[in-house]
Structures are given as structure tokens and as C-alpha cells.
Amino acid sequence: QKEVEQDPGPLSVPEGAIVSLNCTYSNSAFQYFMWYRQYSRKGPELLMYTYSSGNKEDGRFTAQVDKSSKYISLFIRDSQPSDSATYLCAMMDSGGYQKVTFGTGTKLQVIP
Amino acid sequence: DAGVTQSPTHLIKTRGQHVTLRCSPISGHKSVSWYQQVLGQGPQFIFQYYEKEERGRGNFPDRFSARQFPNYSSELNVNALLLGDSALYLCASSTTGMGFEQFFGPGTRLTVL
Numbered sequence: 082q083k084e085v086e087q088d089p090g091p092l093s094v095p096e097g098a099i100v101s102l103n104c105t106y107s108n109s110a111f112q113y114f115m116w117y118r119q120y121s122r123k124g125p126e127l128l129m130y131t132y133s134s135g136n137k138e139d140g141r142f143t144a145q146v147d148k149s150s151k152y153i154s155l156f157i158r159d160s161q162p163s164d165s166a167t168y169l170c171a172m173m174d175s176g177g178y179q180k181v182t183f184g185t186g187t188k189l190q191v192i193p
Numbered sequence: 194d195a196g197v198t199q200s201p202t203h204l205i206k207t208r209g210q211h212v213t214l215r216c217s218p219i220s221g222h223k224s225v226s227w228y229q230q231v232l233g234q235g236p237q238f239i240f241q242y243y244e245k246e247e248r249g250r251g252n253f254p255d256r257f258s259a260r261q262f263p264n265y266s267s268e269l270n271v272n273a274l275l276l277g278d279s280a281l282y283l284c285a286s287s288t289t290g291m292g293f294e295q296f297f298g299p300g301t302r303l304t305v306l
Contacts, residue, residue, distance in 0.1 A: 183236050
């Protein structure tokens with residue numbers, strides 16, 4: 082079993098829809114939870130990160146972490162065609178070095 | 194400001210050869226991490242260097258090695274290439290080495306024939 086599970090999609094939504102992206106994990110030591118966006122043939126771009134449980138909002142993006150369920154989500158409001166990309170969740174513990182464990186990524190397509 | 198830069202952009206090698214990939218971090222960043230991203234998968238952690246010392250190593254064979262130079266740039270070396278080493282190799286830099294604040298470069302796409 083992988084430490085981080087993420088549905089690869091693809092997920093197709095109409096422009097303006099609310100998008101929900103999710104990951105589950107098995108390692109209870111994970112403390113930091115990140116979401117990256119990766120366009121085709123580019124490096125990942127950090128969208129936001131959350132420490133421990135709770136919600137965090139940044140513009141149209143909201144990240145949620147439920148450590149009791151080992152479940153994290155990213156919501157995108159008013160989705161735009163420019164949001165079409167692969168979204169990667171990533172996690173790390175508070176150990177001595179900063180190994181980051183990524184999900185496989187969910188490919189999102191926002192249709193105009 | 195320039196972001197993380199990597200060279201070369203693309204590389205084609207044959208099995209058994211050796212390859213060196215290079216990374217220049219964002220100015221002021223002292224930590225560099227390397228990741229391997231196979232097509233359709235998320236990046237997998239290979240190494241982290243902070244202040245020229247290895248701080249972490251992922252589950253990769255000894256054919257993979259890296260180093261960080263006094264100017265904080267870094268090299269990733271892979272010996273005895275296998276077909277399965279074909280991937281996008283990503284470099285990420287950060288100021289403190291914390292994984293949640295790292296910035297990725299565009300990657301080097303390695304194809305092993």
C-alpha cells in the first residue's frame with residue numbers, strides 16, 4: 082500500500098464549477114500537507130501548505146486537512162480553463178530532514 | 194529573480210552509460226533536493242542537501258549520487274543507466290531546507306535507450 086493515495090482522474094468539469102481534489106494517507110507522522118500544480122512538461126508549483134489539521138484559504142483555493150481520517154482536500158472555486166493541470170498532494174513529517182512524499186497526481190481539465 | 198534552473202533540458206543516453214544533471218538554486222537558497230518523476234507518477238525523493246551536507250536520501254540504489262558545491266549549486270550523478278531510469282528529474286531549492294517551502298525547477302527529461 083502506498084503511503085499517499087490520490088485518484089489519477091482525469092477529472093473534467095465545466096468552467097465556473099467547484100472542483101474537489103482529495104488524497105488519503107497512511108502515515109500518521111505526516112504533519113505538513115502541501116498541494117502543487119503541475120502543467121505539462123513543467124516542474125510542480127506550490128499552491129499552498131497546511132500544518133496539522135484545519136483549513137486554509139488563498140483566493141479561489143481552499144485546503145482542508147482531517148488528520149483523524151487521514152484525508153486532505155483541495156477545493157477550487159470558480160474554476161477556469163487556466164486551472165487545467167495535474168494537481169499533486171504532498172506530505173512530510175517533522176523529522177530531521179525534509180523528505181516530501183507525493184501522491185500520483187490528479188489530472189484536471191476545465192472545459193470553457 | 195531567476196527561479197531554479199536545471200541543465201540540460203533533455204538528454205538521451207543508452208543503457209550502461211553515466212549521466213550528470215545540474216541544478217542552480219534560487220539566489221539565497223541553501224538547500225537543494227532532487228526528485229525523480231516517472232511518467233504518470235508523482236515525484237519521488239532522491240536526495241536533500243543543505244549547506245553542502247547530505248541531509249536525506251530516498252530509497253534509490255547507490256548508482257545515484259549527488260553533491261552540492263560552495264555556491265549551493267548541485268549535481269546529480271547516475272551510473273550504469275537502466276531503462277527504468279527514464280524520467281523527469283526535478284531539482285527543488287529552499288532557504289531553510291523545509292520541504293513545504295521548496296520551489297521546483299523545470300526538470301531534466303532523461304531518456305535511456
